Amino acid sequence: MGFATPTMRLARAHYELVVAHCLDGLPDEACGLFAGPLAQNDDGGRGDGLSTEPTGEITAVYLTTNADASARTYTVDSRELIKAMRDAEKAGGALVGVFHSHTHTDAYPSSTDVRQATYPEWIYALVSLKHPEPVLRAYRIRDGEIAEVAVEITG
């Protein structure tokens, strides 16, 4: 696959926030952002020396507005996006991922998700609400390729 897949480590309290936000958003898709630390001295192979690779640890979750207000697509509200990014930077980390719900399909990136995945360093989590029990899975998406990331719910 050619790119690293860190294990995503999400505290149970954060996991529950994510799932509750997705359920609250029904019938529309819901979305939010993850913040966490970056691996030291890992530029993702670009050679620019800037650390952008997440360690996989999630230290903050931002529940955002789906600006599309749609059951088929999502867009994180642009003002909430920059606010979350600055907040994450202030805490010494960065935004490291995004989650959104699939109301009637599996927790796997759709072709739209792949086409619009413009943050190669991020973890893309999907929450499927297709079945009574929500399912969360996570991926990295780069250059049209999908690699699943292991998820560990901690605490």
Add this chain to the structure above:
Amino acid sequence: MAVEVMLPTVLRPHVGGAASVEADGTTVREVFDNLVAAHPGLDGQLVGEDGGVHKFVNVYRDDEDIRYLEALDTKLSDGDVVSILPAVAGG
């Protein structure tokens, strides 16, 4: 009028890998025109076919989304920071 333009990872290859570049201009449109002239790979990435901010990017002047200001006509002063973030979106 020099401003700093912060670029996301996906656009950095078009400017030789830099995370930020300096550009001249008194509006966002002028800055983008100058950026594209200097870095042709950015053509079509910042401004959409309709002549507005490309729908797949968010552009901020000092962290204010310019769609809520004067869009591409948003005025810039020396030392302003223009940040470009790809829209976080999917289906």
